[in-house]
Amino acid sequence: DTGVSQDPRHKITKRGQNVTFRCDPISEHNRLYWYRQTLGQGPEFLTYFQNEAQLEKSRLLSDRFSAERPKGSFSTLEIQRTEQGDSAMYLCASSAQGGRYGNTIYFGEGSWLTVV
């Protein structure tokens, strides 16, 4: 399977704990995105990387959230001091660069976070 891979798929954590999610994009894709989706809502953009550079961050991304893509390959999303409102599915996506309209964005299977 050469699609976008996310790990772990499910995480239950206690409020106040830190969690980290990992994303491995499609190998030839240099753009990587993180989205968050809650029940009944569409995915909300969190942040975007082109290679190792984090080019855009949403205002949704509070100081407790940090994302990295150190070598321009895999990415991690860390949430510190989790709150119940952080419970959501965290989606990673990737795309190749280029073209007038950009390229198709492909999503991974998502990482479900439940904060209790």
Added chain:
Amino acid sequence: QKEVEQNSGPLSVPEGAIASLNCTYSDRVSQSFFWYRQYSGKSPELIMSIYSNGDKEDGRFTAQLNKASQYVSLLIRDSQPSDSATYLCAVREGGGNKLTFGTGTQLKVEL
């Protein structure tokens, strides 16, 4: 103000009928438009993309775009129970970066 608006549904259609899903967007610089299908508990899966005014057909799916009216739609012909899912409309500005999603329309295809 939401940038991408969809009726949340549910939209119920009988098996074999045409399902029509609609989406409006507010940002006139949007140039790329996408429909994703999302089954319950799963991640979004790309169904169609459209960039130019008019219709684009792919199998049982037709996407329609009207930039003047800032409107994009998805028609599903010969609807099947397996089409029952939430359909997400997404827009992107130019050749850039992020997608902005609507809240999705839940489609139910009834036997």
